[in-house]
Amino acid sequence: MPQVTLTVNGSTSTLDLEPRELLVYVLRERLGLTGTNVGCDTSSCGACTVLLDGESVKSCTVLAVQAHGSELRTVEGLRQNGRLHPIQAAFKEHHGLQCGFCTPGMMLVGAALLEKNPAPSEEEIRWELSGNLCRCTGYMNIVEAIKAAGAGSAGDAVGEDLGAAESVAAAEEMEAHA
Numbered sequence: 001m002p003q004v005t006l007t008v009n010g011s012t013s014t015l016d017l018e019p020r021e022l023l024v025y026v027l028r029e030r031l032g033l034t035g036t037n038v039g040c041d042t043s044s045c046g047a048c049t050v051l052l053d054g055e056s057v058k059s060c061t062v063l064a065v066q067a068h069g070s071e072l073r074t075v076e077g078l079r080q081n082g083r084l085h086p087i088q089a090a091f092k093e094h095h096g097l098q099c100g101f102c103t104p105g106m107m108l109v110g111a112a113l114l115e116k117n118p119a120p121s122e123e124e125i126r127w128e129l130s131g132n133l134c135r136c137t138g139y140m141n142i143v144e145a146i147k148a149a150g151a152g153s154a155g156d157a158v159g160e161d162l163g164a165a166e167s168v169a170a171a172e173e174m175e176a177h178a
Contacts, residue, residue, distance in 0.1 A: 009077030046132030049105030075104035096145035
């Protein structure tokens, strides 16, 4: 079995992997990062979206060995030092989630877009989201959340310095909807 080194959310792991193992299952089952959801297994829904070297990819279509040496970011990696990422705060404030199943993928697509273009138009946001499906929200609040995060107007929760217990509770609340 090949050894594969992945840096996920800043932590480097070296794993013995079968060449056929999909990245989504390695993240969930081997690394315990269950915020990345398995939806369709056909790259149609986007629930498994992660950032691979800064680009959003559907991890159900990426072999883990293809990610060798890469930097990966999952929804768990958005929150830094107990502070909500602006996209997380905006999704919370603008009700950009309902059941939450698609939320991790939507937030990661939004975060990747905002890193490239901090002030995208509604059309640009919708184009970026076109590979991710939501069956609950109708997308309007998701689009508004991404706009707000880009504009820096997501409110008091942006960069909110949470205590250890509050930080865990906030992350669990966001991930419970994921």
